[in-house]
Amino acid sequence: MPLKHLFKAMLNWQIDKNPGKRYIKNHTISIEGKSDLQLSAAKAFKGDPSLHNPEDLLLSSLMSCHMMSYLYVCSLHHINVLSYTDNANGTLETDETGSGRFVEVNLHPVVTIDNPEQIELANTLHQKANELCFIANSCNFKVLHTPTCTVNESLT
Numbered sequence: 001m002p003l004k005h006l007f008k009a010m011l012n013w014q015i016d017k018n019p020g021k022r023y024i025k026n027h028t029i030s031i032e033g034k035s036d037l038q039l040s041a042a043k044a045f046k047g048d049p050s051l052h053n054p055e056d057l058l059l060s061s062l063m064s065c066h067m068m069s070y071l072y073v074c075s076l077h078h079i080n081v082l083s084y085t086d087n088a089n090g091t092l093e094t095d096e097t098g099s100g101r102f103v104e105v106n107l108h109p110v111v112t113i114d115n116p117e118q119i120e121l122a123n124t125l126h127q128k129a130n131e132l133c134f135i136a137n138s139c140n141f142k143v144l145h146t147p148t149c150t151v152n153e154s155l156t
Contacts, residue, residue, distance in 0.1 A: 059090045061135045070129035079122050083112040102141045110148045120150045
């Protein structure tokens with residue numbers, strides 16, 4: 001029987017007091033016990049470019065979840081990960097109706113390990129991490145990986 005986990009968040013938005021203006025899209029997401037998130041729409045959709053937007057958060061969620069899944073599978077294979085960075089990008093397509101969707105996300109993880117004999121295994125484990133990633137499993141678009149693995153034996 002699957003275990004179920006419930007996550008809760010609260011959104012708060014109020015109309016801007018300047019009459020005649022289009023809706024300002026800035027809003028707050030609150031999650032109990034955590035700092036509030038100030039969000040807006042993406043700049044391309046008339047939002048405040050200084051704030052995070054839902055597209056930023058989706059991409060961030062995929063990167064973060066993949067990293068945590070990857071660190072888990074590396075621990076199962078006794079790979080000592082010394083550092084992990086990612087510079088991801090996602091493609092969002094919109095149509096003439098204003099509707100849109102992500103069609104692809106590309107993760108570019110750069111992993112540093114301490115054992116040169118484990119580089120090939122470390123690179124292949126990204127596929128297993130993708131299979132375990134809760135967020136990737138919830139998406140209806142491709143999540144691709146172009147991993148790089150380097151060795152730094154002096155950091156151990």
